[in-house]
Amino acid sequence: MIRVQVPATTANMGPGFDCVGMALKLYNFVEMEAIEQGVVIDVEGDGADKIPRDKSNIVYLAAERVFKIVDRKPAGLRIKLTNNIPLARGLGSSAAATVGGLIAANMLVGSPLSEKELLNEATAIEGHPDNVAPALLGGIVVSAKEDDDIKTVKIQPPAGMKCVVAIPDFQLSTKAAREVLPQNVSMEDAVFNLSRTAILVAALMRGDFDLLSIGLDDRLHQPYRANLIPGMKKVFAAARLAGAKGVALSGAGPTLIGFCDENIGLIAKVMKDTFAANGVRCRVVELEPNPVGATALEKISL
Incomplete structure (x- = not known):
């Protein structure tokens, strides 16, 4: 066995x-x-x-x-x-x-x-x-x-990193999430993502949580997938205001993940409450890398 x-x-x-x-x-x-x-x-x-x-x-x-x-x-x-x-x-x-x-x-x-x-x-x-x-x-x-x-x-993973994971009560297939993505992107957006990915990797290797707010930005997939997840942009904003160092769509979604080193309880609460205010039931769990x-x-x- x-x-x-x-x-x-x-x-x-x-x-x-x-x-x-x-x-x-x-x-x-x-x-x-x-x-x-x-x-x-x-x-x-x-x-x-x-x-x-x-x-x-x-x-x-x-x-x-x-x-x-x-x-x-x-x-x-x-x-x-x-x-x-x-x-x-x-x-x-x-x-x-x-x-x-x-x-x-x-x-x-x-x-x-x-x-x-x-x-x-x-x-x-x-x-x-x-x-x-x-x-x-x-x-x-x-x-x-x-x-x-x-x-x-x-x-x-950087020491002290915590992940607040908001899991909506609906499924979203990877196929459906990919179908909303454009086949071509502008040079500006490509350069934007290259620079943010470089910052993200450097921040993770250095354990620099403050850089994550910049390093987690994206223009290639999250803006297009936001229409599939009610309240996604508002959850992002609320989590950041509550102290998350950065927020991202987990994979193809619909789960959203906040990266933090403190204020975990508050971040979890506002992510759940903001989803609820936009008609989405979700459960929130704290996970470690x-x-x-x-x-x-x-x-x-x-």
Whole structure:
């Protein structure tokens, strides 16, 4: 029996569209074992009623990819998923499933694939590395795709960083959130995001919270996605007034995340209240950055 713990992730972090992400201390668990025949998939926790229990399941598809690469496949497979990461909320639930499936399957057949190979496979499945890289590696990860190879730089989260995470009570698919984005952007907006991403990375590496207010600004995706999330701009403003060092859309949304080192309770309250004032029910949780990525908790030979 293989048991893998995979963290939630927040991608983009403002201007770092498709190339910056951070692991969070919220986890999904993937259990996998070989059986004599068939495929048995059990799901517990968040979204359990929406996740398929057949061969279309993301974890199963990731496992099948490993088995095909190494040309070794169990006669049957049992998978159990325990989900704490909200489904389709911008916290990397699909990335966690992909990474968990790849790691568990790789371990089941003797771990022939390296971490780098697993990252490349995860990116090929997801289409971009911003969520899968921190889910696999932990911490804050800056990624770049070069042909079929993913280059990464891992940054340890600044000491004292806290994340106030406002999770609206509705789902937003990545596909829908991408459809509202323009195919072309102005040179001015491109330069704006380049400068903010550079500031963001420097601020994170130096632990300079004051620079985050500038480094989290974005013009490539958040302004367009704001129309999909009622009250988003007002929540941003309220969180900053309450003391957040910066606020960003988490991944494709609809979750919003405030980065702070103090005033956590007040920031959480105003984010929830401002969403409510705009007709959106949400729950707010405090999460810490996670320096550790996906972890194998158990490997039991039966």
